[in-house]
Amino acid sequence: MEQRSPRAGLTYALDESRKTVARLSYARFAGQLDSGSVGYMNPASSAGAAIYRWIDLNSDHFAQANESR
Numbered sequence: 109m110e111q112r113s114p115r116a117g118l119t120y121a122l123d124e125s126r127k128t129v130a131r132l133s134y135a136r137f138a139g140q141l142d143s144g145s146v147g148y149m150n151p152a153s154s155a156g157a158a159i160y161r162w163i164d165l166n167s168d169h170f171a172q173a174n175e176s177r
Contacts, residue, residue: 113138 113136122128162171 114134115136116132116134118132120130120132122130160171161177162175163177164171165175166172
């Protein structure tokens with residue numbers, strides 16, 4: 109479950125020219141999600157594989173154009 113936390117901020121000009129300001133801020137950050145939840149909610153999280161078959165004619169472990177099936 110996602111946890112939302114409050115955030116607040118305040119800026120106050122101390123002089124008429126607004127060159128001197130006082131700032132106040134408060135924040136709480138959301139809790140970290142566990143990997144199971146992230147994997148379940150993320151549609152791009154599933155692993156995939158691509159298999160390219162070729163006959164390695166010169167045994168260099170790299171596919172060249174003339175070695176394709």
